[in-house]
Amino acid sequence: MKQLTVSAETETPMVPKKLPAYRQASRLTHPQDTIVNLGTYAIGGPEFIVMAGPCSVEADPQMLGTAWEVKMSGAHILRGGAFKPRSSPYSFQGLAEDGLKLLAKARELTGLGIVTEVMDSSDVDLVESYADILQVGARNSQNFTLLKRLGKANKPVLLKRGLMNTVEEFLCSAEYVLAGGNHQVILCERGIRTFETSTRNTLDLSSILAIKEKSHLPVIVDPSHASGKANYVGPLSKASLAVGADGLMIEVHCAPEIALCDGDESLLPEQFKELMLSLTELAPHFGRSISTLTQKEPSAANNGW
Numbered sequence: 171m172k173q174l175t176v177s178a179e180t181e182t183p184m185v186p187k188k189l190p191a192y193r194q195a196s197r198l199t200h201p202q203d204t205i206v207n208l209g210t211y212a213i214g215g216p217e218f219i220v221m222a223g224p225c226s227v228e229a230d231p232q233m234l235g236t237a238w239e240v241k242m243s244g245a246h247i248l249r250g251g252a253f254k255p256r257s258s259p260y261s262f263q264g265l266a267e268d269g270l271k272l273l274a275k276a277r278e279l280t281g282l283g284i285v286t287e288v289m290d291s292s293d294v295d296l297v298e299s300y301a302d303i304l305q306v307g308a309r310n311s312q313n314f315t316l317l318k319r320l321g322k323a324n325k326p327v328l329l330k331r332g333l334m335n336t337v338e339e340f341l342c343s344a345e346y347v348l349a350g351g352n353h354q355v356i357l358c359e360r361g362i363r364t365f366e367t368s369t370r371n372t373l374d375l376s377s378i379l380a381i382k383e384k385s386h387l388p389v390i391v392d393p394s395h396a397s398g399k400a401n402y403v404g405p406l407s408k409a410s411l412a413v414g415a416d417g418l419m420i421e422v423h424c425a426p427e428i429a430l431c432d433g434d435e436s437l438l439p440e441q442f443k444e445l446m447l448s449l450t451e452l453a454p455h456f457g458r459s460i461s462t463l464t465q466k467e468p469s470a471a472n473n474g475w
């Protein structure tokens with residue numbers, strides 16, 4: 171018969187802990203933090219990674235202008251949606267492949283890696299051929315067909331928390347990607363639906379603590395979609411750094427008042443610059459660094475994409 175070992179200190183039997191449903195995402199099976207490599211940067215280590223750019227890719231000057239601005243302010247990665255999940259079918263749906271081409275042009279110009287959303291399994295090959303990080307939006311966070319397909323992708327996946335998902339459900343969604351063989355998963359807390367209406371969503375900063383306790387995967391915060399208000403983005407970004415997030419995703423637009431999507435929550439380039447300066451100063455107080463602003467000459471090729 172199998173014998174139970176007994177700890178000398180507590181005299182309690184050492185029964186192996188039951189694994190959660192998100193077993194590969196769990197710290198029980200992988201105690202050390204996962205670090206996802208992003209060009210010359212990595213997420214999940216000491217560098218606090220900032221992804222920034224417009225909600226949607228709208229046009230050449232808008233995308234390239236914003237890309238250059240966020241690069242000069244110290245962003246590590248450029249964001250922009252070419253496939254947009256909109257509540258109304260009559261709202262701007264994104265430029266699809268033309269948008270991906272503009273993102274690729276922006277990468278060429280700035281050296282920034284690109285994160286962009288893929289909404290459908292049938293688009294994964296196309297989006298993967300342009301993007302450096304594949305984003306799964308909140309509305310698709312439990313699209314298990316898409317998650318399974320992304321388990322076979324060769325690029326890192328940025329998985330947003332679903333609008334109504336618990337932390338455990340969120341980790342189970344990540345598990346679908348890990349179980350498919352893709353271990354490069356970055357989680358993103360972007361606020362959840364609650365009874366509160368003073369903000370677009372309710373930013374659950376405690377989830378960062380819960381995720382760090384339960385999982386080894388890196389986790390970033392999107393204060394733009396969480397709050398829906400540009401003037402809340404700075405304070406929530408600083409709070410995210412303080413609570414232990416590995417980075418941020420922030421919406422920035424050169425002319426938010428005419429943005430085709432999410433202008434109210436988008437920072438102007440100068441507001442983003444100011445925020446990056448404060449975050450760079452604050453980061454060492456929380457055991458982090460932001461090295462992009464201290465590098466001498468930002469050049470188009472220095473991010474290694």
Ligand code: PEP
Pocket residue numbers: 225251255287306307308309330360392395
């Ligand atoms: C986005 O980041 O463009 C987006 C649509 O966000 P979310 O999926 O979090 O609503």
Ligand code: MN
Pocket residue numbers: 225226395421431432
């Ligand atoms: Mn948006």
